[in-house]
Amino acid sequence: MVERLRTRLRSLAANLAETGRKLWQDSLAEYLLHEKDPGAALIYLKYWGLNYSRIVLFGVEAPFRLGPAGVVRMLVHNPWIFTLLKVNRLMRRYGRGRTGPYLESVCLALNSVVRGNVDMLRQMFYRPERMVISEDLVPIDIVHAMGLDAYLIEGIGIMLPILDSEACLQYIDEAENEGMNPDACSLPKTTVGMVIRDHLPKGVAIVSSNLPCDAGAASYSFIERAYGLPTYRLDVPYNFHSERAENLFTEDVKGMIAWLEEHTPGRMDWDRFREICVNRNRILELELELWDMLRVRPAPLASEAVWLSHLWNVNVTPDCRESVSHFQKIVSLARKNLEDGLPATQNERYRTLVWNPPFLHFTHIFNWAERTYGLTLLNDSMTYHHHRPIDTSTPDTMLRGWGRVVMQGPMVRHTRGPAENYLDDIFRMVKQFDLDMVWVANHVGCKGGQAMNGILREKCREKGIPLLILDYDLSDPRIVSHDNMKRQVEHFMDNVMKAPRLDG
Amino acid sequence: MPPHTHTIRVFEELLESPRNRLVEQAAEAGRIPIGYSCSYVPEALLMADRLFPVRLHAHGIAGTELADNYLSSLVCSYTRSLLEFALDDRYDHVKGWVFVPSCAHMQRLVDNLHYLRKPAFSHVLDVPRKVSRATLDWLEEELRMLSDRLSSHFGVDMTDASLTQAIGEWNRFTQAVRAIGDLRKRPDPPLTGAQYHAMVMACLASPKDLVLPYVEKLRKELQVRDGARGTRARLMVVGGHLHDPGFISIIESQGALVVADRFCTGSLPGLTPVRVDGDPIRALAVHSFEKTLCPRMMEDFDRRLGFIRDTVREYRVDGVVLETIKFCDLWGVDSMTLVNALRAEGIPVLKLEREYRTSGEGQLRTRVQAFIESMGA
Numbered sequence: 001m002v003e004r005l006r007t008r009l010r011s012l013a014a015n016l017a018e019t020g021r022k023l024w025q026d027s028l029a030e031y032l033l034h035e036k037d038p039g040a041a042l043i044y045l046k047y048w049g050l051n052y053s054r055i056v057l058f059g060v061e062a063p064f065r066l067g068p069a070g071v072v073r074m075l076v077h078n079p080w081i082f083t084l085l086k087v088n089r090l091m092r093r094y095g096r097g098r099t100g101p102y103l104e105s106v107c108l109a110l111n112s113v114v115r116g117n118v119d120m121l122r123q124m125f126y127r128p129e130r131m132v133i134s135e136d137l138v139p140i141d142i143v144h145a146m147g148l149d150a151y152l153i154e155g156i157g158i159m160l161p162i163l164d165s166e167a168c169l170q171y172i173d174e175a176e177n178e179g180m181n182p183d184a185c186s187l188p189k190t191t192v193g194m195v196i197r198d199h200l201p202k203g204v205a206i207v208s209s210n211l212p213c214d215a216g217a218a219s220y221s222f223i224e225r226a227y228g229l230p231t232y233r234l235d236v237p238y239n240f241h242s243e244r245a246e247n248l249f250t251e252d253v254k255g256m257i258a259w260l261e262e263h264t265p266g267r268m269d270w271d272r273f274r275e276i277c278v279n280r281n282r283i284l285e286l287e288l289e290l291w292d293m294l295r296v297r298p299a300p301l302a303s304e305a306v307w308l309s310h311l312w313n314v315n316v317t318p319d320c321r322e323s324v325s326h327f328q329k330i331v332s333l334a335r336k337n338l339e340d341g342l343p344a345t346q347n348e349r350y351r352t353l354v355w356n357p358p359f360l361h362f363t364h365i366f367n368w369a370e371r372t373y374g375l376t377l378l379n380d381s382m383t384y385h386h387h388r389p390i391d392t393s394t395p396d397t398m399l400r401g402w403g404r405v406v407m408q409g410p411m412v413r414h415t416r417g418p419a420e421n422y423l424d425d426i427f428r429m430v431k432q433f434d435l436d437m438v439w440v441a442n443h444v445g446c447k448g449g450q451a452m453n454g455i456l457r458e459k460c461r462e463k464g465i466p467l468l469i470l471d472y473d474l475s476d477p478r479i480v481s482h483d484n485m486k487r488q489v490e491h492f493m494d495n496v497m498k499a500p501r502l503d504g
Numbered sequence: 505m506p507p508h509t510h511t512i513r514v515f516e517e518l519l520e521s522p523r524n525r526l527v528e529q530a531a532e533a534g535r536i537p538i539g540y541s542c543s544y545v546p547e548a549l550l551m552a553d554r555l556f557p558v559r560l561h562a563h564g565i566a567g568t569e570l571a572d573n574y575l576s577s578l579v580c581s582y583t584r585s586l587l588e589f590a591l592d593d594r595y596d597h598v599k600g601w602v603f604v605p606s607c608a609h610m611q612r613l614v615d616n617l618h619y620l621r622k623p624a625f626s627h628v629l630d631v632p633r634k635v636s637r638a639t640l641d642w643l644e645e646e647l648r649m650l651s652d653r654l655s656s657h658f659g660v661d662m663t664d665a666s667l668t669q670a671i672g673e674w675n676r677f678t679q680a681v682r683a684i685g686d687l688r689k690r691p692d693p694p695l696t697g698a699q700y701h702a703m704v705m706a707c708l709a710s711p712k713d714l715v716l717p718y719v720e721k722l723r724k725e726l727q728v729r730d731g732a733r734g735t736r737a738r739l740m741v742v743g744g745h746l747h748d749p750g751f752i753s754i755i756e757s758q759g760a761l762v763v764a765d766r767f768c769t770g771s772l773p774g775l776t777p778v779r780v781d782g783d784p785i786r787a788l789a790v791h792s793f794e795k796t797l798c799p800r801m802m803e804d805f806d807r808r809l810g811f812i813r814d815t816v817r818e819y820r821v822d823g824v825v826l827e828t829i830k831f832c833d834l835w836g837v838d839s840m841t842l843v844n845a846l847r848a849e850g851i852p853v854l855k856l857e858r859e860y861r862t863s864g865e866g867q868l869r870t871r872v873q874a875f876i877e878s879m880g881a
Contacts, residue, residue, distance in 0.1 A: 450578045451615075
């Protein structure tokens with residue numbers, strides 16, 4: 001521990017100038033110094049304050065719940081919590097060049113992430129005897145309906161590189177050092193690394209599944225043994241588009257509920273579950289309304305307002321009323337822009353989707369693309385989660401509907417069944433959002449995606465859709481650097497799109 | 505080391521091409537070869553009536569340039585090799601393909617094969633990733649659907665009587681192979697691991713009834729043969745697809761003897777008889793889950809570990825060689841846990857990452873040599 005701290009300090013000293021430059025670039029002072037629009041500065045200041053106030057509130061509350069020693073223990077055992085404090089630096093990166101309702105929508109999305117994270121910390125540490133670890137594609141709705149707390153274990157590995165592009169490196173290295181194959185996806189590697197370092201709270205049980213990929217599913221043998229916790233695994237069939245598959249999965253979900261009642265103090269509360277399903281349905285309606293508005297060219301909102309809103313409010317906190325009100329605000333901001341004829345991106349010239357999860361360690365690449373080429377991100381494969389609303393009439397219909405939401409979720413239906421599940425969504429999005437191109441976030445660890453590139457390339461060529469396959473690693477910027485990623489975009493925009501740069 | 509015999513050479517010859525002379529002989533007699541690539545496919549089902557199963561291999565593959573264009577070079581080389589051979593018309597004799605979505609790579613092989621060269625008959629057998637009464641029922645239904653499709657497409661008899669007969673044939677075949685496999689428990693096994701594997705692979709890639717006489721012949725030859733003496737270590741090979749007996753030859757060239765094989769195309773526990781007690785399809789579903797120990801099964805780690813541990817004791821194994829094909833996430837991730845668990849039980853383990861085609865011979869020799877020395881042999 002001491003040696004690690006010493007190494008860290010030496011490394012900080014060596015990079016002092018670079019760190020200082022970055023800190024300045026991402027600071028409030030630098031923003032206020034350069035922002036010419038007072039309205040934008042006010043929005044920025046408001047959310048800067050709101051983000052920190054949520055964090056400070058948790059900082060004040062935690063000693064009362066955990067005791068001062070408990071807080072120290074929490075921070076020592078979970079040092080990644082400090083990364084959460086970097087949230088306003090991310091707002092700086094997202095906010096650059098954006099104004100008005102678009103800036104507000106992006107700040108709002110980030111603020112909802114802060115809210116979600118603070119809530120997650122409460123669930124992780126306040127009631128360990130009622131806490132369940134959940135895999136990221138098993139929504140925590142049922143666990144919550146049972147009166148239990150939960151956190152998505154991969155959620156940490158998703159959030160950290162968004163806030164700090166190098167935050168996962170130590171965990172990735174740890175997992176590889178333990179013997180995990182280096183070519184595996186860096187998300188399960190991060191999770192396994194965190195488990196090895198004992199940087200995550202354990203709780204009383206684990207709920208996992210065969211999703212989304214082999215590496216993710218296989219990592220639970222390790223996690224289960226390392227934590228010594230009972231584990232339930234949901235199994236989504238390969239051919240899930242049938243009543244037969246729905247029956248099997250619904251039975252599996254019922255099995256999970258019975259198992260949780262046996263292994264935890266939780267008891268199923270169907271009324272609470274109904275409320276959660278209603279919440280989900282309302283979010284779905286609002287998102288569809290938002291997507292409808294995004295069809296307009298130029299789009300009234302884009303980028304983080306769409307994908308980050310979905311990533312946190314639908315995947316992490318779908319059962320919170322605040323998630324509904326978040327989407328209500330986003331929809332109203334989009335409507336305001338639409339009515340005022342204000343585009344999200346000034347000079348919107350090109351519209352794209354990004355297939356696969358957004359580039360976690362370089363999510364502000366879209367901000368750069370907007371300012372450099374007038375290129376707007378309208379939607380992505382993680383957000384494009386279209387399904388029927390959940391029928392809330394009986395427990396059975398709710399479980400079936402909820403099961404359908406899981407089975408048809410992003411990275412579930414795209415990694416199951418025939419290639420059409422994958423391709424049809426892409427081309428449907430191109431049509432729905434009137435896109436000019438398709439970007440594939442070609443994560444080096446995602447073998448299922450890599451193996452679709454050949455077909456996708458030929459299909460795009462047939463349809464005359466320009467395709468950028470942007471090589472990178474989901475959480476590890478050492479594999480492909482930010483500069484290299486930008487260069488790939490520049491070459492594509494110059495050579496294929498013949499697009500002039502807006503920045504001169 | 506026990507020398508090669510004429511029968512062993514026959515097995516090696518049968519492995520030279522997916523379209524070996526026994527496959528041709530059967531096809532000429534009007535029988536129908538069905539290709540499969542995963543151990544969860546119950547071979548006995550594909551032995552009904554005029555059908556016969558052939559395990560798809562790409563022995564002698566030189567490169568995967570065409571397949572890389574579609575599957576990318578970051579997908580396991582077994583999958584790429586199958587696509588390359590398919591695009592090179594090397595499986596034209598195969599009349600039907602039965603797949604299992606065993607892993608992301610195999611799923612995408614199906615997608616790419618259907619896109620590039622859709623077989624006249626192709627079926628994906630949706631094998632669940634955990635075992636329970638519900639998933640057993642599901643698998644039984646899956647097998648019924650496959651059986652119905654085979655019957656209607658090829659006009660073959662898939663009735664219970666026909667399946668029971670096929671299961672009987674499968675059981676006779678596995679008993680013959682296991683009888684030879686059991687000889688490896690002896691302190692001085694009469695055949696090497698490479699020779700045994702050549703026999704098993706040849707059997708998997710050929711019609712069982714036509715290859716069985718050679719298996720019987722080998723068994724008789726082995727009864728009067730001297731066993732291996734002076735081996736430095738008895739090893740067990742564990743892992744996924746391993747088709748080339750040459751890989752085991754290289755391991756054995758360092759003085760070790762491979763006496764047990766827990767990999768997809770090995771005999772432990774893959775070649776076990778089917779217990780029929782009533783419905784043959786139900787029996788095949790149960791058998792499918794029991795005979796395979798793959799990390800794709802989410803709740804099977806302890807069974808897999810226990811099986812390896814028991815085999816180590818039963819076959820008096822000194823060390824385990826864990827071989828995984830590069831880019832295989834299932835074995836790649838699982839091996840981290842498996843290696844630690846085996847070492848914790850005092851079992852020495854050598855983990856080897858390899859390509860489907862045997863390569864890097866020199867490096868492999870050095871690593872095996874070092875492993876044997878580390879065991880004090």
